Amino acid sequence: MDEYIPQLTLTPDLSAQAQPEVKKEEDLITKAQAAPEAGPDLSALSPAEQQAVLHEMGLLSSKPVLYACNVGEDDLMEGIENNRYVPLVAARAAEEGARYIPICAKTEEDIADYSPEEKKAFLAEMGIEASGLDNLITASYDLLGLISFLTDGKKECRAWTIRKGTKAPQAAGKIHSDFERGFIRASVIGYGDLEANNFDYAAVKAKGLQRTEGKEYVVKDGDIVLFRFNV
Secondary structure, three states: OOOOHHHOOOOOOOOOOHHHHHHHHHHHHHHHHHHHHHOOOOOOOOOOOHHHHHHHHHHHOOOEEEEEEEOHHHHHHHOHHHOOOOOHHHHHHHHHEEEEEEEEEHHHHHHHOOOOOHHHHHHOOOOOOOOOOHHHHHHHHHHHEEEEEEEOOOOOOOEEEOOOOEEEEHHHOOOHHHHHHHHHEEEEEHHHHHOOOOOOHHHHHOOOEEEEEEEOOEOOOOOOOEEEEEE
């Protein structure tokens, strides 16, 4: 950060119109320099419109924080609330505007090589719906404002990561720029609808659960999408 301010101040060729914006950015950076003295988190330092500046700088202290609490297997089965350390982490996370998630490294190691069916059965015996790793990934995606949509072709089924609020053409651009440039429409099936019909595409289509969406459609997490385009 110390190297960043001189880059702003030593730019005499800037137009008079640009100088106020540079001064505003310099003031924000100076404020950010002093923030670590009061605490490590810069996410609450400024209004939302100023967060973009901090984001561009890539400051570690401005990034969202997720605490992973390594707990024992007994804690998973008997209740996380019985672990005396988790509430302490939870309290700190609340103070910082961060999040926390309990995870048992021993359990994750035990099930790492299990098949999906074996893993599900093992977790069910422990009274757990999802593995700690799955919960960690879900929480991380949510914290970063990310979702995934799916494409299912003849060669592979693949998940594509996009930001929440991304519209169909821009989501198509994640696959290839031609998809976005020549976007026509998208055929969409919700993952829940496909799962409810035993992943039978014919049954889903017969029930009218496959939708045709246009350029303004906001892609949802788990959507299975077939893009139509022409270039």
